Amino acid sequence: MLDSLDLPNARNEGLILAESLLASGLTTHAVRALLANGQLVRIRRGIYALGAAWRSGHSEDRYRLFVRATVLAAEQPLLLSHHSAAVLHGLPIIGPWPQVVHAINNDTAGGSSARFTTSHRSVVEPETVTVNGCAATSLPRTLIDVAANSTFLVGVTMMDHALRVEQERAEAERRHGTLGPPLLTKDALYAELTSVHPRNGGAQARRAIEFTNPLSANPGESLSRVRMAELGFEIPDLQVRFVVKGREYWVDFFWQSVRKIGEFDGEINYTRGAILGDRHPSEVVTVEKDRENLLRPGVSSFDRWDWDTAYSPRLFYEFLTEHDVPRA
Incomplete structure (x- = not known):
């Protein structure tokens, strides 16, 4: 029965109209059965989507x-x-x-x-x-x-x-x-x-x-900067270049006054997107650790934080204070 949904699904880029289902030979009873077993999801009256695609999709x-x-x-x-x-x-x-x-x-x-x-x-x-x-x-x-x-x-x-x-x-x-x-x-x-x-x-x-700053590479970095501003901490320079042993490295945040590097370490970096590419997540983590070890000797500290820390004003305040991030 799912084969009958391929054409209606493709016609409206993921939206399936009731009339398309009927034109594909499905009866009203068959459509109800597809809704009941989760193969179809009703979005608006007379408009549906494939259940698997709906459930696996992101909120956006x-x-x-x-x-x-x-x-x-x-x-x-x-x-x-x-x-x-x-x-x-x-x-x-x-x-x-x-x-x-x-x-x-x-x-x-x-x-x-x-x-x-x-x-x-x-x-x-x-x-x-x-x-x-x-x-x-x-x-x-x-x-x-x-x-x-x-x-x-x-x-x-x-x-x-x-x-x-x-x-x-x-x-x-x-x-x-x-x-x-x-x-x-x-x-x-x-x-x-x-x-x-x-x-x-x-x-x-x-x-x-x-x-706003176009140097923010992802929403996590935007979140981090907004939280820093809200909590009264100095806004660092973004996407700063370092040269170590003839190779270029770029870091998310750098507080020049105290020579401190900060990195937003969102899980997205290791699960999907350009950073992962065709590499295994463990390989990406190893490369990041080697990069950090090369950069550490040239700065006072190298600190990382994640989504949960940056999203919580209390947790991020405690983190920034504990790691001696300068005040604005």
Whole structure:
């Protein structure tokens, strides 16, 4: 029976419409059986996803499917905004994704909520783009909306990621001699903030722009910097280069005043992504340890922390104090 789901699943990039199931020869009784045994998951009425894919996906994958399903189910076209636009733009979040879909709708009272959607009014007509077949606010507008209406941590994490990816794109285009769209910069974010001029959260959005740094290599490093600022510790230099025995090494954080190296040691480094590549996790750990041993003689200390430590203000405060990280 699962073979009958292949075509409907591929047609809408993971979303399966009820009419597609019926067109594939499945009866209503068969669809109910697939739901009962977990092979299908209902996302919205008449819209499904493969159960295995839903359960194995990350939270952003499930929220992205929910957003797209809500667009398909809407009686009127939706202009996605805030977190819902952010997930389509591929922006990361620290903390949970919302349980509703955010959209711009000037025909409703600002901030009004229905069961599945929260509508926002916009004084300035937003620039729109199409992502995954959905209309969404542009990347700069999305970043401003999220920063103004969410926590400082979420705003900085998304801005760090966006600016880093944009710089990587520009560097790749430079190497290949191609020309893409204009580079997203802090100046562009300031200009967008001035244009939008949000009634609430403008100061927080401006603070996020001031604090953001494209040298943050991943959300864990963004989290660490935000916690340092919140707890009153000195913000270190990022991605600092060391040369040892003729070889280059780069470290996440470096406090020049006390010659201290800090590294965010997220589990993600050893489970997936470019750092792991095709190597076994144990090999990666050994290489990291050898690298640390080479760098230690040239600095006062080399300290590592993980997700749980950085996420907890109490634990991170104790860690930074115990390891003599300088105060701001």
